[in-house]
Amino acid sequence: MQSKFNELSAKRRSIYALGDNITTSPEEIFNLVKETxxxxxxxxxxxxxxxxxxxxxxxxxxxxxxxETLQKIVKDPTAFAKTKAKIATFRAGFGTILYLTDTDIVHNLEEQFPSYAANFADWSEQAIGGAQQAVWTALAENNLGASLQHYNPLIDDAIHEAFDLPESWKLRAEMPFGSIEAPAGDKDYLPEDQVFKLIK
Incomplete structure (x- = not known):
C-alpha cells in the first residue's frame, strides 16, 4: 500500500532555522490553518x-x-545568553501559531456525561495533538518549516493579556513557522520490535 500522507508526514520535521522569505500571504496561511x-x-x-x-x-x-519571562527565571548570564539565542530563531520566522484548549467545553462535557468525565481532559489533549500534527504537515506540504514549543504555563497570563484571549482558552503550545533556512538533521527511530506488534 502507498500513502501520500506518509510522504508528507516524513517531510514534517522540526525546523529551527526559520526565516521570513515567504511569498504566501498571511491570509492564505491563516485559511490553511483554519481549514486544517x-x-x-x-x-x-x-x-x-x-x-x-x-x-x-x-x-x-x-x-x-x-x-522577558525566562530572563526573570534564568539567573546565570551564560545560560540566558543561550536561551536568548534560541528564542531569536523563533522570532526570525514569518509567524507563530498559538494552540489553546477551550476548557469551558471540556467542563460542560464533564457535566453532561459524568460516566466519561475523567476522560474529557485527556481527549482534548488528543484533539489538540492531532490538530498540531495536521497543521504542521500542511505547512510542510507548502514548504514552510515549523517547530512546536511549550513555554506554557510560564507565559500564560502575559499571552492572554497581550492578545485579549478568553480566560477559558488554556494555552497548550506555540508553533513558530517560516521559510526553511536550513534543513532538519537526521531522525533516529527506535527499533521496530520495541514499538510495533503484529497479531493475527
Missing part, C-alpha cells in the same frame, strides 16, 4: 481546539514575552 484545524477530529466532535495565528509585530510579541 476544522477538519481535525475530536472526541464527541467537541471541537475544543483554538488556534491564534500571529504575524509581524504580534508574532514577535510572543517571543518577547517568552524572553
Amino acid at each position: 484545524v476544522r477538519n481535525s477530529p475530536s472526541a464527541f466532535n467537541s471541537q475544543t481546539v483554538r488556534a491564534v495565528v500571529l504575524f509581524g509585530k504580534s508574532s514577535d510579541k510572543v517571543w518577547d514575552i517568552v524572553e
Whole structure:
C-alpha cells in the first residue's frame, strides 16, 4: 500500500532555522490553518481546539514575552545568553501559531456525561495533538518549516493579556513557522520490535 500522507508526514520535521522569505500571504496561511484545524477530529466532535495565528509585530510579541519571562527565571548570564539565542530563531520566522484548549467545553462535557468525565481532559489533549500534527504537515506540504514549543504555563497570563484571549482558552503550545533556512538533521527511530506488534 502507498500513502501520500506518509510522504508528507516524513517531510514534517522540526525546523529551527526559520526565516521570513515567504511569498504566501498571511491570509492564505491563516485559511490553511483554519481549514486544517476544522477538519481535525475530536472526541464527541467537541471541537475544543483554538488556534491564534500571529504575524509581524504580534508574532514577535510572543517571543518577547517568552524572553522577558525566562530572563526573570534564568539567573546565570551564560545560560540566558543561550536561551536568548534560541528564542531569536523563533522570532526570525514569518509567524507563530498559538494552540489553546477551550476548557469551558471540556467542563460542560464533564457535566453532561459524568460516566466519561475523567476522560474529557485527556481527549482534548488528543484533539489538540492531532490538530498540531495536521497543521504542521500542511505547512510542510507548502514548504514552510515549523517547530512546536511549550513555554506554557510560564507565559500564560502575559499571552492572554497581550492578545485579549478568553480566560477559558488554556494555552497548550506555540508553533513558530517560516521559510526553511536550513534543513532538519537526521531522525533516529527506535527499533521496530520495541514499538510495533503484529497479531493475527
